[in-house]
Each structure stands twice: as structure tokens, then as C-alpha cells.
Amino acid sequence: xxxxxxxxxxxxxxxxxxxxxxxxxxxxxxxxxxxxxxxxxxxxxxxxxxxxxxxxxxxxxxxxxxxxxxxxxxxxxxxxxxxxxxxxxxxxxxxxxxxxxxxxxxxxxxxxxxxxxxxxxxxxxxxxxxxxxxxxxxxxxxxxxxxxxxxxxxxxxxxxxxxxxxxxxxxxxxxxxxxxxxxxxxxxxxxxxx
Amino acid sequence: xxxxxxxxxxxxxxxxxxxxxxxxxxxxxxxxxxxxxxxxxxxxxxxxxxxxxxxxxxxxxxxxxxxxxxxxxxxxxxxxxxxxxxxxxxxxxxxxxxxxxxxxxxxxxxxxxxxxxxxxxxxxxxxxxxxxxxxxxxxxxxxxxxxxxxxxxxxxxxxxxxxxxxxxxxxxxxxxxxxxxxxxxxxxxxxxxx
DNA sequence: GTCTATAATTCGATAGAC
DNA sequence: GTCTATCGAATTATAGAC
Numbered sequence: 001x002x003x004x005x006x007x008x009x010x011x012x013x014x015x016x017x018x019x020x021x022x023x024x025x026x027x028x029x030x031x032x033x034x035x036x037x038x039x040x041x042x043x044x045x046x047x048x049x050x051x052x053x054x055x056x057x058x059x060x061x062x063x064x065x066x067x068x069x070x071x072x073x074x075x076x077x078x079x080x081x082x083x084x085x086x087x088x089x090x091x092x093x094x095x096x097x098x099x100x101x102x103x104x105x106x107x108x109x110x111x112x113x114x115x116x117x118x119x120x121x122x123x124x125x126x127x128x129x130x131x132x133x134x135x136x137x138x139x140x141x142x143x144x145x146x147x148x149x150x151x152x153x154x155x156x157x158x159x160x161x162x163x164x165x166x167x168x169x170x171x172x173x174x175x176x177x178x179x180x181x182x183x184x185x186x187x188x189x190x191x192x193x194x
Numbered sequence: 195x196x197x198x199x200x201x202x203x204x205x206x207x208x209x210x211x212x213x214x215x216x217x218x219x220x221x222x223x224x225x226x227x228x229x230x231x232x233x234x235x236x237x238x239x240x241x242x243x244x245x246x247x248x249x250x251x252x253x254x255x256x257x258x259x260x261x262x263x264x265x266x267x268x269x270x271x272x273x274x275x276x277x278x279x280x281x282x283x284x285x286x287x288x289x290x291x292x293x294x295x296x297x298x299x300x301x302x303x304x305x306x307x308x309x310x311x312x313x314x315x316x317x318x319x320x321x322x323x324x325x326x327x328x329x330x331x332x333x334x335x336x337x338x339x340x341x342x343x344x345x346x347x348x349x350x351x352x353x354x355x356x357x358x359x360x361x362x363x364x365x366x367x368x369x370x371x372x373x374x375x376x377x378x379x380x381x382x383x384x385x386x387x388x
Numbered sequence: 389g390t391c392t393a394t395a396a397t398t399c400g401a402t403a404g405a406c
Numbered sequence: 407g408t409c410t411a412t413c414g415a416a417t418t419a420t421a422g423a424c
Contacts (some may be wrong), residue, residue, distance in 0.1 A: 034307055112302065112352070118357055122357065125359055143360070144361050147362040151353040151359075153349070155346055157343060158348060159341065162311075163312055164316075165341055166316075170338075181383070
């Protein structure tokens with residue numbers, strides 16, 4: 001490994017980052033099939049051959065664009081009665097907050113018709129969602145509870161951000177918190193539902 | 195209109211129905227982009243040109259394949275406290291019952307990356323889901339309540355039938371009814387959530 | 389009514405000049 | 407490092423023989 005590769009931010013790195021940014025935008029807007037390498041190149045103001053040169057294939061480009069870290073909070077540290085509200089507030093930050101990226105949009109839009117995206121989304125569930133829920137209850141129940149939470153939150157994301165169902169788009173943040181928060185609270189903490 | 199067209203079930207009609215059945219199966223499994231006219235023709239054991247001859251275009255074929263009637267029950271006729279359970283039971287019939295078709299799978303799988311499918315799904319919501327909810331409460335709230343119900347049910351369908359999230363797939367019908375039913379009940383009948 | 393042949397695009401990916 | 411040119415495959419859709 002040369003000093004250049006280790007220390008400097010080369011023009012290559014900037015070009016690569018530029019391509020990746022364009023890819024994330026287009027994969028989020030149109031999904032895997034709908035976003036062609038030619039489209040990505042045009043958005044990055046570069047030749048299509050360069051996209052392949054930097055990422056080898058469309059599949060590898062998508063894999064790089066579809067990396068997601070939800071940064072879910074440790075639920076053990078908060079009041080047990082506030083878990084539902086905590087989760088739905090974090091949901092709104094992930095999808096609409098100032099630091100929100102297109103990661104989940106990319107995964108969710110493509111997961112319905114692309115096996116790799118579906119597998120990546122299942123991995124996000126298994127490695128990031130389920131453990132957080134498992135930490136605040138019987139681990140034997142964690143999968144079911146985390147699955148129910150995910151069904152509600154992925155459904156809300158789908159209806160509000162992808163399908164754009166008018167009444168769901170119209171919901172204010174406060175309405176979402178007051179309506180969906182208690183449903184999540186119940187899925188995570190209710191005792192007699194197994 | 196000749197007598198043939200009006201009365202007889204011609205070979206044309208059977209071929210047409212055969213093509214449509216193959217199309218519904220493949221659109222449900224792979225989505226709009228993933229199911230080619232050639233695939234549909236192969237599944238129907240017929241020439242690709244025949245598919246175009248009978249349906250003019252892939253778009254028209256998809257439009258025919260994506261017709262959905264949920265047959266939702268009249269909620270006014272049942273006990274108000276049983277609305278949530280009634281809805282989730284109907285949900286399971288639509289997706290897994292003996293008379294269930296691939297209609298909703300076709301729409302849901304393609305709606306994330308196909309504008310026509312998304313619009314059709316919004317139409318199903320506006321014409322079939324929202325009116326049913328509006329009949330059992332303040333019509334001014336109907337959109338929001340129906341939207342919340344749809345976010346939960348479409349999310350559950352997505353996780354269980356398309357994404358196949360293992361813990362959600364593993365849920366028994368009874369578990370789904372006991373877990374999700376009350377959440378729907380609350381979305382439809384709770385008073386102070388506007 | 390069915391099929392062959394093919395037109396017209398679009399796609400991902402490669403080779404090679406500069 | 408960047409671009410031109412192009413390959414090979416796949417797609418929707420059409421024209422026309424039989």
C-alpha cells in the first residue's frame with residue numbers, strides 16, 4: 001500500500017465518490033432495474049465506461065450504494081414505557097431527518113423485485129433491528145416482536161415515501177408519533193401475545 | 195356483435211385466458227420488469243407474438259393482470275369491537291385463503307418501481323379501503339384511519355409474502371390475529387388520535 | 389389462428405486509442 | 407485516467423408467410 005493510497009484523497013477517490021452519490025440518488029428514485037449505468041454516468045457527468053472501471057459491475061455498484069446503518073438507540077437505557085415513542089421518533093429521523101440518506105429507500109424500493117436487495121434488507125433486520133428488541137425482553141420472543149415492529153414501520157415507510165398514499169403523506173410528525181408509537185409499544189412490551 | 199362473440203366460448207377466449215393466467219403468475223413472482231413477454235409466452239406454451247396479438251402491449255397485459263377486488267366486508271354490520279379482528283381475518287383470506295389470487299402480489303411487488311402499479315394500488319385504497327373505514331366513523335377521519343390500517347396491512351403483506359422475513363413468515367394465523375387485530379382496532383375506532 | 393423473421397431499442401460490459 | 411467505439415444479449419413490437 002503506497003502513501004498515496006493511504007493518506008491522500010486522490011482525484012480517483014473524488015470521482016468514485018461522485019459516481020456513488022449519483023448511483024444512490026438514482027437507485028433510490030427508480031430502483032435497481034430502472035436506474036441504468038448510462039443514467040448514473042450522465043448524472044455524474046462522466047462516461048459510462050468509467051462507472052464500470054470504478055465498480056466493475058452494476059451489481060457491485062448497487063452493493064456499495066445499498067449499505068445501511070440505522071443507528072438504532074439502545075432501548076435498555078430508556079424508560080420501558082417510552083420504547084414505542086423512541087422507535088417512531090428514530091424512524092422519522094432515519095427517513096426525514098437532516099442526516100437521512102437514501103439507503104433505506106434504495107433497499108426498500110428494490111427489495112420487492114431484486115433478490116440481492118431483499119437479502120440485504122433481511123440482514124438489516126437480523127443484525128440491527130432484532131438485537132435491539134431482544135435487549136428489552138425475552139430473547140425467545142425477540143424475532144416475533146421485532147418482526148411485528150418491522151411490518152408496521154416498513155409498511156409506514158412504503159405508504160408514505162414510496163407509494164405516497166395521500167392520507168399517509170399528509171400525516172404530521174406529531175400525528176405519526178401519537179398514532180403509531182403506541183402500536184409499536186404494544187408489539188415490543190405486551191406480555192400475552194405469544 | 196355476432197352470435198359467436200356473444201355466446202360461445204371460442205378457442206380465442208381460452209387462449210386469451212391461458213395467456214392472462216401465465217402473466218398473472220409471472221408478474222406476481224418477478225414483477226413488471228422481471229417478467230418478459232417471452233417468459234409469459236413460454237409459460238403459456240405459445241408464441242410471443244400471440245401475446246402481443248391478444249393484448250396489444252405489455253402495458254395492457256399488465257393492466258389486465260393487475261385488476262384487484264378485495265371484497266372487504268361492510269363494517270357497519272358487525273360489532274364495533276370486532277372490527278380489527280374482522281379486518282385481519284379478511285386480510286388472511288385475501289392473501290392465503292382458498293380463493294386468493296395473485297392480484298395484490300402483482301400490484302405490491304411492482305408498485306415500488308412502476309408508476310402504473312403504484313397508481314393502481316392507490317386507486318384500490320381510495321375506492322375499496324377508505325370507503326369501508328369511512329362507514330364506521332367520522333368521514334373527516336376516514337383517510338387517516340384507512341391510511342394507518344393500510345400501512346400496517348401492506349407492511350405485514352410485504353414482510354410475510356414478498357420480503358419473507360423469517361419471524362414474520364413463521365407467525366401462525368392465530369398469532370397474527372391476536373397481535374395485529376388490536377392494532378387495527380385502535381386505528382379504526384380510537385377517538386383521540388387526530 | 390399461429391408462427392418465422394426481424395426491426396428498432398436498450399442494456400451491461402469490453403477493447404483499445406490517447 | 408478518460409473517452410470512442412462496439413460487442414453480444416435481451417427487450418418490445420411489427421410485418422408477413424402459411
